[in-house]
Amino acid sequence: MRGPLLSACGVTKRFGGRIACRDVSFDLWPGEVLGIVGESGSGKTTLLNCLAGRLAPDGGSVTYETLSAGIVDVHHLSEARRRLLARTEWGFVNQDARDGLRMGVSAGANIGERLMAVGARHYGEIRREAIDWMTRVEIDADRLDDRPTTYSGGMRQRLQIARNLVSKPRLVFMDEPTGGLDVSVQARILDLLRGLVEGLHLSAVLVTHDLGVARLLTHRLMVMQGGMVVEQGLTDQVLDDPQHAYTQMLVASILPV
Amino acid sequence: MPDTDIQGSAYNYAYLDEQTKRMIRRAILKAVAVPGYQVPFGGREMPLPYGWGTGGIQVTAAIIGRDDTLKVIDQGADDTTNAVSIRRFFARVADVATTTRTEEATIIQTRHRVPETPLRDGQILVFQVPIPEPLRMLEPRETETRTLHALSEYGVMQVSLYESIARHGRIAKTYNYPVMVNGRYIMSPSPIPKFDNPKLDRSPALQLYGAGREKRIYAVPPHTPVKSLDFDDHPFEIETWTESCALCGSKESFLDEMIVDDAGKRLFVCSDTDYCESRR
Numbered sequence: 001m002r003g004p005l006l007s008a009c010g011v012t013k014r015f016g017g018r019i020a021c022r023d024v025s026f027d028l029w030p031g032e033v034l035g036i037v038g039e040s041g042s043g044k045t046t047l048l049n050c051l052a053g054r055l056a057p058d059g060g061s062v063t064y065e066t067l068s069a070g071i072v073d074v075h076h077l078s079e080a081r082r083r084l085l086a087r088t089e090w091g092f093v094n095q096d097a098r099d100g101l102r103m104g105v106s107a108g109a110n111i112g113e114r115l116m117a118v119g120a121r122h123y124g125e126i127r128r129e130a131i132d133w134m135t136r137v138e139i140d141a142d143r144l145d146d147r148p149t150t151y152s153g154g155m156r157q158r159l160q161i162a163r164n165l166v167s168k169p170r171l172v173f174m175d176e177p178t179g180g181l182d183v184s185v186q187a188r189i190l191d192l193l194r195g196l197v198e199g200l201h202l203s204a205v206l207v208t209h210d211l212g213v214a215r216l217l218t219h220r221l222m223v224m225q226g227g228m229v230v231e232q233g234l235t236d237q238v239l240d241d242p243q244h245a246y247t248q249m250l251v252a253s254i255l256p257v
Numbered sequence: 258m259p260d261t262d263i264q265g266s267a268y269n270y271a272y273l274d275e276q277t278k279r280m281i282r283r284a285i286l287k288a289v290a291v292p293g294y295q296v297p298f299g300g301r302e303m304p305l306p307y308g309w310g311t312g313g314i315q316v317t318a319a320i321i322g323r324d325d326t327l328k329v330i331d332q333g334a335d336d337t338t339n340a341v342s343i344r345r346f347f348a349r350v351a352d353v354a355t356t357t358r359t360e361e362a363t364i365i366q367t368r369h370r371v372p373e374t375p376l377r378d379g380q381i382l383v384f385q386v387p388i389p390e391p392l393r394m395l396e397p398r399e400t401e402t403r404t405l406h407a408l409s410e411y412g413v414m415q416v417s418l419y420e421s422i423a424r425h426g427r428i429a430k431t432y433n434y435p436v437m438v439n440g441r442y443i444m445s446p447s448p449i450p451k452f453d454n455p456k457l458d459r460s461p462a463l464q465l466y467g468a469g470r471e472k473r474i475y476a477v478p479p480h481t482p483v484k485s486l487d488f489d490d491h492p493f494e495i496e497t498w499t500e501s502c503a504l505c506g507s508k509e510s511f512l513d514e515m516i517v518d519d520a521g522k523r524l525f526v527c528s529d530t531d532y533c534e535s536r537r
Contacts (some may be wrong), residue, residue, distance in 0.1 A: 051445045079404075080408045083408060083410065087412075091511050105357070105416055105417070105419075106420055106423050106424070108419070108423055109416045109419045109420045109423065112416070112419055113412050113413070113416050114412070116412045116415035116416060116419065117410065117411075117412025117413075117415075118412075121415070121487075121488055121489050121491075122488060122490050123419065123422055123488040123490050123491050126419065127423075144423075145423045145424065157374045238463065
């Protein structure tokens with residue numbers, strides 16, 4: 001039996017006197033999708049950034065089992081190793097696609113960047129790979145040489161997903177991947193993500209405030225309030241039988257259609 | 258020891274004071290020790306505007322001595338305003354012999370070209386550099402470009418070449434073509450045509466690059482590998498011309514296109530005037 005892919009142990013992050021997340025511990029197993037839900041300001045994104053090595057936590061540790069070098073402490077790696085990890089074994093999907101894409105270069109270059117960063121030097125092959133990924137995320141291949149500025153919001157988000165998955169990561173961090181998109185586009189992206197996560201056996205940490213998204217995509221759920229994890233468990237369990245008062249309130253506040 | 262023994266001049270030898278020269282020499286030594294790495298230095302006000310070669314002139318001032326013979330070229334020509342002024346400047350403040358012959362020079366300060374005549378051991382080529390950071394147009398933050406250099410993270414440079422092929426069908430960059438120095442640092446070769454890039458590779462001459470406005474010095478020591486970036490299926494190529502030089506008939510040199518009358522008659526001539534004259 002293999003150990004967990006990512007482990008957080010007592011992760012704490014303060015901004016001055018304000019505690020953004022306090023003593024968060026969990027294990028993420030290979031192939032598992034973990035959801036982090038909670039209202040705005042509950043520390044979800046800060047926690048995600050700590051997990052992905054983008055922010056150094058003030059306390060606790062994050063360990064990750066790499067393909068080649070065994071278990072490493074993400075925050076004790078050299079910056080070079082951490083950045084290499086982030087662009088090979090990991091992916092990061094931002095809420096705003098503009099933060100995750102190079103808006104000044106074509107979609108093909110965006111998808112090819114990670115390949116070129118690890119040494120791909122054959123234009124034709126990079127392009128083939130880019131076309132393949134365009135198709136997989138359901139963007140017309142003839143938009144390959146267009147800049148993401150000419151793309152719609154949903155297409156940009158799909159392009160961002162392709163750009164991250166091209167290096168065949170094992171773990172993807174997603175920060176509100178469907179935030180700010182209209183409902184039908186959201187549904188298509190969720191569908192796409194679900195297919196990709198299953199097809200590629202990805203593990204993922206997904207931050208969202210949308211319980212519907214959590215229900216569709218995640219296996220396990222952590223509910224955060226004021227920087228603390230107030231409840232965690234299997235997604236269906238948490239949503240169908242919430243134990244903590246805050247979770248009950250959260251579930252009750254879903255608008256019935 | 259200050260060297261102020263210039264007849265009728267209030268300036269120190271070679272214009273800069275000795276402490277400044279010392280500082281620049283230290284930067285040069287560091288640059289030579291780490292080929293392609295941009296070393297910051299305390300750039301001084303020079304008696305010419307930024308963009309006219311303040312970086313190159315400071316490097317030359319720091320390394321020049323009375324035994325040197327100086328050649329200055331601008332776009333390959335010895336007789337353009339910039340070249341003539343800088344040559345006269347050093348003849349006056351450093352009391353050195355000047356020449357237009359590439360073989361005779363020990364220091365060649367250049368803007369936008371590398372001489373056609375192959376350089377030899379002991380010669381120093383000083384480049385004037387406007388933008389020393391090859392990643393600048395791709396990554397505007399200095400802190401980030403320094404990190405990218407430090408970690409050798411050069412995917413973004415390749416992205417720009419990819420983009421060029423995607424848009425133009427080939428790598429359309431023709432000057433300031435990025436190079437990899439000694440397999441470690443990506444370097445801007447200053448705005449020389451890519452035609453000159455192969456001349457930088459394993460050149461027996463020392464190459465020093467000075468950027469006055471950006472206050473950076475970098476170097477390529479003699480016999481250092483310099484590779485122009487490319488793709489396996491879109492290899493690096495230099496410019497070619499169907500014409501030959503109208504004056505000397507050269508088919509091998511870099512040619513400038515000139516419009517010679519109001520009817521739009523065109524003429525191709527060598528950009529390197531010394532090379533052209535020596536062949537006539």
